[in-house]
Structures are given as C-alpha cells and as structure tokens.
Amino acid sequence: MNRYQYVDAATTPLRDGTIKLHGPEGFEGMRKAGRLAAEILDALAPVVVPGITTGQIDDIVRRMTLDAGAVPATLGYRGYAHSCCTSINNVICHGIPGDRVLKDGDIINIDVTLLKDGWHGDTSRMYLVGDVPLKARRLVEVTYECLMIGVEMARPGVTLGDIGHAIQRHAESHRYGVVRDFCGHGLGRLFHDAPEVVHLGTPGTGVELREGMFFTIEPMINLGKPAVKMMDDGWTAVTRDRSLSAQFEHSLGITADGCEIFTTSPKGLHKPPY
Ligand code: MF3
Ligand code: CO
Ligand code: CO
Numbered sequence: 001m002n003r004y005q006y007v008d009a010a011t012t013p014l015r016d017g018t019i020k021l022h023g024p025e026g027f028e029g030m031r032k033a034g035r036l037a038a039e040i041l042d043a044l045a046p047v048v049v050p051g052i053t054t055g056q057i058d059d060i061v062r063r064m065t066l067d068a069g070a071v072p073a074t075l076g077y078r079g080y081a082h083s084c085c086t087s088i089n090n091v092i093c094h095g096i097p098g099d100r101v102l103k104d105g106d107i108i109n110i111d112v113t114l115l116k117d118g119w120h121g122d123t124s125r126m127y128l129v130g131d132v133p134l135k136a137r138r139l140v141e142v143t144y145e146c147l148m149i150g151v152e153m154a155r156p157g158v159t160l161g162d163i164g165h166a167i168q169r170h171a172e173s174h175r176y177g178v179v180r181d182f183c184g185h186g187l188g189r190l191f192h193d194a195p196e197v198v199h200l201g202t203p204g205t206g207v208e209l210r211e212g213m214f215f216t217i218e219p220m221i222n223l224g225k226p227a228v229k230m231m232d233d234g235w236t237a238v239t240r241d242r243s244l245s246a247q248f249e250h251s252l253g254i255t256a257d258g259c260e261i262f263t264t265s266p267k268g269l270h271k272p273p274y
Helices: 024-044 054-067 134-153 160-173
Strands: 085-088 091-093 107-116 119-128 184-186 193-197 214-217 220-222 228-230 237-239 245-247 250-254 259-261
Touching: 024 054, 024 107, 024 119, 024 250, 024 259, 054 085, 054 107, 091 107, 091 220, 091 245, 107 134, 107 245, 119 134, 119 245, 119 250, 134 160, 134 214, 134 220, 134 245, 134 250, 160 193, 193 214
Parallel strands: none
Antiparallel strands: 085 091, 085 107, 091 237, 107 119, 184 193, 184 214, 214 250, 220 245, 228 237, 250 259
C-alpha cells in the first residue's frame, strides 16, 4: 500500500520565503478573489452606521464570502475565529468582531481576506460612523493618500524602500506616526508570504520589484506616536498613546509597466464618505 501523499509541484505553494513571480493564471485568479473582497467592502458601506455591532458586520462578511463560493481566509488562521477584522478608533489592526456597538463619531477599519479558487484577496477600508470630527476625517484621508502613493509608484525597477519612504514622508509631513510593527506582505496561493512590505524606509534599498510579484500595501497611520500595544486577547493591536489610527489596504500585482490593483472598489467606494 502507498503510504505517501503526493502534491502537484506546479500548484502547491512553497513556504520557503522565496518571492514568487506569477503569470497570467495567477493574475486571473487574483482578479477574481480581489474583486469579491472589494465587493464585500462595497456592500458594507450602507450598513456601517451607529447601532450595528462588529459581530453583525462579521456575519455579513462570512455569509457573502461563502455565498460566492469562497472561504474567509482569517477563519481558523492561527486560531483566529472570525471572517474579518474590525478595528475601531485607537485599534490599529486585528480588532476582533463581537458585541461592540458602533457609535456616532467612531472610525472603523474593516479588513477582509478571502480564499477563492486557491487565490487570496486581501483588502481593507475605513468607514466613518455618523458624524466624525474633522481631525479624524483628515487622518483617514491622508492614510488613503499614503496607500495610493505607494500603489502608484509600484512598477518594475522600483524598490520596496522607495515605496516605504514615500509613504513615510507623506504621513510624517502631517506629523502622523507610521506603525512599524505590522506590514504588508506577499500573497497569492498563500495568505502571508515574502516579501515584507514595510511602510517606511530608505530610497534605493530593499527588494526590487519585478513583473509577476503579488503583494499588499496596507499602511497603518496614527494620529499620535507609532508605538503599538498588544491587548491580552493576543490579537488586538492598539496605539500605546491611545491616539486614533487608520488603515487602507490593496492587493496588487506588478505588470510590465506598472501594477494592477486586484481590490479596486467596483462601485467606486474608494474612501469615505461613501
Ligand atoms: N487581513 C490582515 C492582513 O492584512 C490579516 C488578518 S489575520 C487575522 O494581513 F487573523 F487577524 F485575521
Ligand atoms: Co494584508
Ligand atoms: Co488585510
């Protein structure tokens, strides 16, 4: 009897730290996964209002993901038991959905990662709950600009240091703090893969981008200092100085002369107000 398990070398992801270069099949898979993740964020725009709980948001994300024949990639990931992350106000990332009720003036990041036909779509946006003070709205706006500055630079020959530097420069010109402890990441058949995409850096340093690379850019920008504190649940990351934090995330692939964003909002709901 054959005791061995065999895998297809062409389709089985290697967790070996190598940076994968993908062809048309990968782009096609990422396009579908990314689009679905973006559609889910679009659908949340009208429901993120005062009175809804983060658990209800998670239920919507899970149902839409499964109904579309995909699986929430976060469900069961290192023991995480939810279909998205919901990070409110001073929460930087990985806020856990639950009984928390959204209230007027909150800002919230919703981060969806799903697996569709073997490919990962990972994207997040900020939502404004009711009437949000100008200071918070400005933070959200500049954080979106930080993401898009990085995305628009992404093409062969540019380095991750170039991108990190440009993001840092923009955030710090507003005297905001760039979070160091979490970064973007390669993705594709794997959820978190090489390279690490740090949102600060030195021009001309780090990985040089090549056609076929897939990764996220997902800057976390604080109204105050960059320092992070972890909560006892082991997931929730908050600003040490309790200041507000914002984040946006796209998944993208490097093309011959630029990049393709896999997670663009089909409805044009790129940033609030929606
Ligand atoms: N979606 C997050 C990212 O952008 C990761 C969430 S992992 C979880 O990489 F387990 F916290 F959901
Ligand atoms: Co990500
Ligand atoms: Co994400």
